[in-house]
Amino acid sequence: MLGPEVRWLPSSRCAAGRCVSPTCFGAIFACRDGSACSDTSSPCCRSQRMTTPERTRNDTLRNALVDFLGEARVGEDAHLDGVLVASVRSVSDVEGVLAVARQMRIPVRPRAAGLDSLNLTAPPSGGILLDLRGMNRILEVNHSERYALIEPGVTWRQLYKRLAEEGGDLALPTAATPRGLSVWASTFLDGSADASLVQGALPEKVWGVEAILSSGEAVRTGSGAMSSGWWGRGPLPDLSGLFIGWQGATGIVTRLSVSLRPRLKHVRRLLFPASSRRAAIAAAIRLAREGLCDEAAVLPWTLLRRVFSVEGALVRQPGEPEAYLHVDWSAETLPELEYKRLRLGQNLVRAARRGGSFDEPVDLVALAGLTPALKRLRDLPLRLPLGGAGLEAAAAVACYGPISRLVDGADVLDEAAAAHGVGAAVVIRPMRGAHHGMLHAVLGGYQTGEPEAVHGATARALERLMGLGFVPHRFPTELSRLVFSHLHPGTQRLALRLRRLLDPQGVLDPVPWGLPAPL
Known part of the structure; x- marks a missing residue:
């Protein structure tokens, strides 16, 4: 046994014990034997959830926060019903809000500079949103x-x-x-x-x-x-x-x-059109292992279509590259920069011998300076239009995984998208000297009315990627059950123990990796 029974903080939309809230990662429940379970129909699963506070914005909570922070720093969020926002500016402010939360058993979630991309900072109705934007020194x-x-x-x-x-x-x-x-x-x-x-x-x-x-x-x-x-x-x-x-x-x-x-004095950023994605991935891995580059990434063939706003069907035309190899490297001296350029060329020649070819590169720094509309090229491969023209109802998927399975992982994403009739745009990046790699993809339908197809493609891709040894980093929250079912049960139990140790009263509300709060 893990000790006192585990109970759950309320979600904004729950039915039959299943959390379907887009602001909640809740998917794994604690069972009587202390293990974690993703099946709420199991007889060992406790389906009893903690009830929502009877009055979500009651005067007692507001007055307690106002007494400590002042009227100007306690308010509401127009996008979050039943949530009080406490704006803090110092460590003592944080300590005071947590003291109120402990006394009244109110869940707290932190936020800084707006909601994060996964929308994880929205507390349940009746909770406190701890706004950290004022702590900006x-x-x-x-x-x-x-x-x-x-x-x-x-x-x-x-x-x-x-x-x-x-x-x-x-x-x-x-x-x-x-x-x-x-x-x-x-x-x-x-x-x-x-x-x-x-x-x-x-x-x-x-x-x-x-x-x-x-x-x-x-x-x-x-x-x-x-x-x-x-x-x-x-x-x-x-x-x-x-x-x-x-x-x-x-x-x-x-x-x-x-x-x-x-910050080194000299930087080069080139984009090589590649006839073969497999050859581009092999080249990126080789460059990473030789320590020649700061960044080597393989970008989707739809990239320049989006950059130049090319309309039309998402069908690769004859002669159009299958992928783009993006390479950044820097040096303190020009001779060092030139040496890296020569080694880069030699590696591309080796990669081409194994199948595929690379065309003359595009200088991204020069191209980005031609017109304000092309400034976005400076942020490759991070902030780029991943989808092709016309992709709607998109879902983002990102995974870390073995460098030896990057080609297979990229193929899985393409195959899952094709099986459900949606489009896919995949970025492949070796990480940390090519000890491991990252896949980042957008799966999207061609029309706004295809969310079910996108959902099916995403679920299929995640299942197969985890089978290849990848660990999901970003995925739609409604697929958290699928992802968390692959987490080692001992790891689930350890995480529950750590939560109980560090937050025995369950004041800190977020539900990381689907693990319930220990209330």
Whole structure:
């Protein structure tokens, strides 16, 4: 047994014990024997849910928050019924809101710089939305140890500007999110960024955090737990993972340290049309393993159609590339830059010998400077129009997985889309020196009335990708049952224990990975 029985926070739309809310990851339930179960019809499953507070915006809760924060910082969200928004500006504000939540047993969810892309920050009716946008100070930019210590409300745009003002010798990754989104939100939801071959995904750039537990206790992880500097995660026990990827369910992060990299003087960005996607993937992996590039990604053949707004059926024409190989590399000196260019060419020749060919590249930096309409090319391969012309009712799918199965994984996405009569646009990226890779796809119907076909294609693709060893990172929340059924049962039980340990009263409401709150 895991201890006291587990109960569930209410979802905005539940029927027969099944969570169907788009704002809830709830899919896995705790059973009498302490295990996790995705089958609510099972006799061992507790179907009793915690009842919603009788009055969602009662005067008692509002008055308690107003007494602590002031009238101006307590309000409502026009898009969230029955939710009070508490705007905080300091650690003491966070501690005060959590104290009110503990006393009244009210669920709390954090938000910074708007809703995240998965819409996970909407609390249930009667809950508190902890608005962290007011905690937006850049506490330190350390040029010698190359890190920035920031509060959760700091946006990418704000940090880019600060680095430019301080001389531009340090660079921040370009995240695959709008620049108005907070660094904390995209980092702690396992987001991706450029230079993935060198630095990996965004969570790998976190050196440590300060967090407030539901009890009000402040904790620190990484070197900042012992040192005055926030320059690394070791050699202490790596406790930062208790907060990364948990969507606020284990503690409210009030500061985080993110690593920075030196800004090199010379940068090249080229786009090679490829007659074979398989050859382009092989070339990207080889470039990644040789350490020649900051980024090597294989982009869909529909890319330039969207960039230049080409209309027409989503049928590849004779002579049209099957894919595009996008390559970024940088150097401090021109001879070093030229050496990398020569090695790049040699690798493409080897890849072509194995099947496929590469046409003369497009210089993305030069092309992006021709007209404002082409500025979007500067953000490849992160912010790009993935779908082809006319794709509607789209669903995004992203998975991390074995580098040896990237070709198979991309084929699975295409086959699943074709089987359901919808379109697919797939981006393939080696990560972290090609130790693993990432697939990011948009599956979409050709008409707005095809959501069922898109859903079927997405479910089929996810099932087969997990069979190949991929771990889903982004997927429609209604498919959470399918995804979480593949999670090791021991891992499910451990996650439940950690939640109970860090949040015994169930104040921190998010339902990460479908795990229920321990109320």
